[in-house]
Amino acid sequence: MHFAALPDLRAQRAPEDPCVGDDAVELTNAQFLTRVVQAARVLREHGVGPGDVVGVILPNGVEFVVALFAAWRLGASVTPINPRLTEAETGYQIADSGAVVVITPEPAPFAGSLPAAALRDDRSGEPVAPSTDPQSLALIIYTSGSTGRSKGVLLDHANVSAMGRMLVEVTDMDDTDHSLLILPLFHINGIMVSLLMPLLGGARVTVTGRFQVDTFFDYVERVGPTFFSAVPTMFMMLAELPEDVRPDCSSIRFSISGGAPLPPALIERFERRYDIPIHEAYGMSESTCVVTVTPLSGPRKPGAVGLPLPGVEVAVVGLDGRTAAAGETGEVVLRGPNVMRGYLGRPEETSLAVQDGWLHTGDVGRIDEDGYLVLVDRIKDMIIRGGVNIYPKEIETVLGEHPDVFEAAVVGAADTRLGEVPVAFVVLRPDSALTTERLLDHCGGSLAKYKHPVDFHVVDALPRNHVGKIDKPALRARLGRVGADR
Incomplete structure (x- = not known):
């Protein structure tokens, strides 16, 4: 299913059920659809149409989610921009992506700047039907740029829809679930695992602002989430809270860790203290986020990052290009409907990264006798x-x-x-x-x-x-x- 049509589908099925909220507002499915349609009208009035790019420089919150779905409704793609970037870094991403409109918290000195408040327009107008071309571009996610200028990773709606379906399947996501979104929405993990996957599965989402270790469990006890996704640093910080911090975590059925492998000792310490299972995931922007995940039911192996998602092939190859046998070490490669379209404006780098349909990750790993992926390190490290x-x-x-x-x-x-x-x-x-x-x-x-x-x-x-x-x-x-x- 195309994500541009998801607000309509949720509103038709359960208009009064909760959809998405933050510290300031809680929207039902019907209210969310109304906000998305209003925002789409405003973007259309500012010249946004199919094939255009919309930049979003917003902190975590409902406004970000509305802007994302409004752009998709018009057939436009979104490039999320880290609000903490410098003006020069922000200007580079806007120019490189070709964004025609940039949604900001307040008026900003960028061409096409549009304050987020302008998207809240309750004037009546011509309906905006969702654009549902699966080949249209959905996201331009910029890499961290640790080896030079950031690259724009091109993900189309076929990528995003496939990833959403696979994640719903492996997490058994349904309308009884509730995602606590604590990761930044300028990153693919926050967008895909904590937002789009639960919305597709019928769940609700509560968006927090910037992660604060001292208030995290206050959110847990107040909103009663059933899962959250975090990075290893967050799990480390939570495990190091004073011993007298003993929150009620009974609503949470699982958590997901991504971004880097977790030390087995930390997993054991965190799970023993909070009784929250951690399921490790492995992926990258170029794979629309997740490649492997520890199964919710089945063995969880310390030091391994799980099994491939359904529909994703993962292999290990040596320097000679030969596929390695179980237990042998080499570069991790993968193929499937989640592999990116390419890097924006960088055909040579795209051809190096994706060869014969296989995405070369730059990670060193091995596959054990049960098919679990074990990461060894980055090739460059x-x-x-x-x-x-x-x-x-x-x-x-x-x-x-x-x-x-x-x-x-x-x-x-x-x-x-x-x-x-x-x-x-x-x-x-x-x-x-x-x-x-x-x-x-x-x-x-x-x-x-x-x-x-x-x-x-x-x-x-x-x-x-x-x-x-x-x-x-x-x-x-x-x-x-x-x-x-x-």
């Missing part, structure tokens, strides 16, 4: 020490198992003799007196000596990019500065 491959994730997992370590990141540092050597950045728990010598001893019990970090930097926090992932380029740059200072 791999450290080659004296000709031997070292995967930082393996070292990070071992460091994270020490009770005094909150989190850790490992990157390669240049070495004149060996080429590269591993260096660890570690965040310790409060009041810890852990020394680097004891950390090295801890590594000795689980890691071969050539994998041991040659240096440890104890830091207050690890740098992160705008989607919450550890910013390893920044850590590598810091090592360069440290070397220069020496």
Whole structure:
């Protein structure tokens, strides 16, 4: 089913049932349809039509959701823009995407700027029927740009609809469910898993503002969600709340973690404390979000990121292009109806990423005997020490198992003799007196000596990019500065 028609379908089936809300407003299905149609009329009056791009620079809230569906109703696509970007970064995305209208919280100095309040127009007008071409573009999601200028990932409505259907199937989503949306809506995870999937499955959505660890469980107890999706950092922060925080989480039947693998020790600690199952998912913008997920019913294997979604093929290939056998390590590739159309205006990069229908992820992994995907690391993060491959994730997992370590990141540092050597950045728990010598001893019990970090930097926090992932380029740059200072 085309998402542009979803507001109409929900309003026809259950007009008075709750649809989407935030701290300021709660909309039924009928009210949501009315708001979407009103907003679509306003966008049409501002020249938006089929094939156009609408930029949305809004914080999490109902207004974002209305703008998204209003643009789709007209056959336009949406490029969500992180409100925290600088003016130059925002200007780049607007220009690169070709956005004709940019919806903002207030009037802004961008061509085509339209305040979100202008979308709330209750004047009567000609009805706007939903445009339902499955090949029309739905989203232009910009990557984090850690290796240069951000790239626009082109996702059409066939991609988005397929992903929605697959997620509904694997989560058993229905009209008794309630999504608590805590991830940013400028990212594909927030849009796809926390918003579109539940709406397609008949569930309701409560949108929070920016995630605050101290108020998260207040939301849980107040609105009674049945699931939420989060990134590892959020689960870490929730697991570290004071021991006297004992919220009622009985409404939640599952949670989903994406963005990076979770340390098994953290999963065990979080689940034991809150009795909320964590199901790990793996994916990327180029795959319309999810590729694999730990099944809700079935084995959950610590260290694995689950089974492929129905309709998605996942394989591991070696450097020679040969498909690896079970247990062998190589690059993770995938194909299915969720693979992106391509990168906006970058045909050469598109052809490198998608070859013969297979999306090359740049991730190193293996598939076990039961078909579960185990991620080893990013290819670009791999450290080659004296000709031997070292995967930082393996070292990070071992460091994270020490009770005094909150989190850790490992990157390669240049070495004149060996080429590269591993260096660890570690965040310790409060009041810890852990020394680097004891950390090295801890590594000795689980890691071969050539994998041991040659240096440890104890830091207050690890740098992160705008989607919450550890910013390893920044850590590598810091090592360069440290070397220069020496």
